Amino acid sequence: MNFGHLNDEQFANILAGDHSDLRVRHHxxxxxxxxxxxxxxxxxxxxxxxxxxRWAEQRAxxxxxxxxxxLNWNSTASWGATLAGVLLFGVAIGAHMQIGQxxxxxxxxxxxxxxxxxxxxxxxxxxxxxxxxxELTEQVGGQVPVSDLNVSSxxxxxxxxxxxF
Amino acid sequence: MQMAMSTDVLRLTSRERALTExxxxxxxxxxxxxxxxxxxxxxxxxxxxxxxIVQDCFVKAWTNRHNxxxxxxxxxxxxxxxxxxxxxxxxxxxxxxxxxxxxxxADVTEIAGMLPSAASSPEEQLLARERAREVATIxxxxxxxxxxxxxxxxxxxxxxxxxxxxMGMPINTVKTHxxxxxxxxxxxxGGRR
Numbered sequence: 001m002n003f004g005h006l007n008d009e010q011f012a013n014i015l016a017g018d019h020s021d022l023r024v025r026h027h028x029x030x031x032x033x034x035x036x037x038x039x040x041x042x043x044x045x046x047x048x049x050x051x052x053x054r055w056a057e058q059r060a061x062x063x064x065x066x067x068x069x070x071l072n073w074n075s076t077a078s079w080g081a082t083l084a085g086v087l088l089f090g091v092a093i094g095a096h097m098q099i100g101q102x103x104x105x106x107x108x109x110x111x112x113x114x115x116x117x118x119x120x121x122x123x124x125x126x127x128x129x130x131x132x133x134x135e136l137t138e139q140v141g142g143q144v145p146v147s148d149l150n151v152s153s154x155x156x157x158x159x160x161x162x163x164x165f
Numbered sequence: 166m167q168m169a170m171s172t173d174v175l176r177l178t179s180r181e182r183a184l185t186e187x188x189x190x191x192x193x194x195x196x197x198x199x200x201x202x203x204x205x206x207x208x209x210x211x212x213x214x215x216x217x218i219v220q221d222c223f224v225k226a227w228t229n230r231h232n233x234x235x236x237x238x239x240x241x242x243x244x245x246x247x248x249x250x251x252x253x254x255x256x257x258x259x260x261x262x263x264x265x266x267x268x269x270x271a272d273v274t275e276i277a278g279m280l281p282s283a284a285s286s287p288e289e290q291l292l293a294r295e296r297a298r299e300v301a302t303i304x305x306x307x308x309x310x311x312x313x314x315x316x317x318x319x320x321x322x323x324x325x326x327x328x329x330x331x332m333g334m335p336i337n338t339v340k341t342h343x344x345x346x347x348x349x350x351x352x353x354x355g356g357r358r
Contacts, residue, residue, distance in 0.1 A: 008344040008345075008347045008348040008351070009340070009344050011347055011351065012318070012343055012344055012347040015319060015347070016318055016319065016322075037351070040296070040354070041350065041351065041354055043293070043296065044296035044297060044299065044300045044354065045300060045319050047277070047280055047293045047294075047296055047297040048276075048277070048296075048297040048300045048301055048320075049319070049320050050279075050280065050281075051276050051277050051278070051279035051280045051294075051297050052203050052207070052276050052279070052301070052320065053199065053200070053203060053320075054279040055203070055275065055276045055279045056199040056200065056202045056203035056206070057199040058279075059202060059212065059216070060198040060199040060202050062216045063194065063198045063201075063202060063216050063219045063220055063223075064194075064220070065190060065191050065194045065195075065223075066190060066194075066220065066223055066224050066227070070224060071190065071224060071227055071228065
């Protein structure tokens with residue numbers, strides 16, 4: 001079976017220490033070119049790792065342990081932001097409810113006014129009702145009811161009397 | 166079922182252990198600051214900014230330590246917080262300003278100069294420093310994702326699953342970034358045919 005030089009995936013796996021692919025292992029044993037490249041790149045990465053870690057250990061003293069004040073301030077700040085958010089939400093809800101109540105009050109006012117009319121309105125209503133009553137009384141007096149067409153002598157007599165007066 | 170329960174118990178125990186580790190901020194900083202500083206410096210190429218981000222990373226980790234689920238190691242969790250901060254800085258105008266100024270850019274020659282000098286001949290030391298400097302310079306030309314995958318794999322020696330957790334990507338995407346990074350490094354180092 002023909003097996004070419006290592007591809008990027010195989011190279012990356014071998015560099016990371018993964019030697020599980022038997023074909024790759026066999027190829028490396030027989031191919032001086034791939035072996036040389038792997039050794040060269042592996043050494044370069046290894047040197048960089050070593051050098052960069054030493055460099056970072058020297059420079060890491062600049063990263064101080066955060067003070068208790070800073071840590072507490074950070075958690076206080078996050079709590080403060082949450083509290084501010086809740087307060088803003090509460091204010092917004094309050095304002096919304098107030099506007100809703102005003103609208104309800106405007107809508108309710110006429111019904112409220114009808115349930116307790118003023119004295120003038122009561123007097124007007126009474127006058128109106130009285131005039132209607134009078135009209136009805138006059139109409140009833142002017143017309144002859146059907147029942148009166150079969151009148152008895154007694155009724156006629158009473159009618160006559162009333163005419164006298 | 167018993168196996169699932171024992172896995173849960175193990176996870177709970179590792180989470181409790183990790184929470185204890187996260188509670189002690191001094192120990193946490195002492196243990197992880199050098200590796201985090203190296204990771205962020207390679208990600209951004211700026212030493213001062215990296216120190217500031219690492220500091221922010223510890224504050225953020227300590228403040229949110231109760232959100233740590235124990236699915237990964239503390240080191241992986243810290244690296245993912247640091248990477249998120251790096252991405253945030255890259256998105257902001259602040260980073261563009263820093264990038265323009267570059268007064269405190271990490272010096273790759275200085276980093277390569279940290280190689281030991283006692284064990285080998287002067288020629289070998291020079292060659293080793295030159296090789297390390299070359300790799301560091303090539304890493305600066307990679308995209309952030311390729312560089313992050315490369316650094317986490319070959320410097321932090323994380324497995325692909327941990328790298329995927331840190332970068333918040335599927336393993337196959339991580340593999341793609343890693344292979345592209347290796348291809349570029351091989352080509353620039355003169356090894357690729």
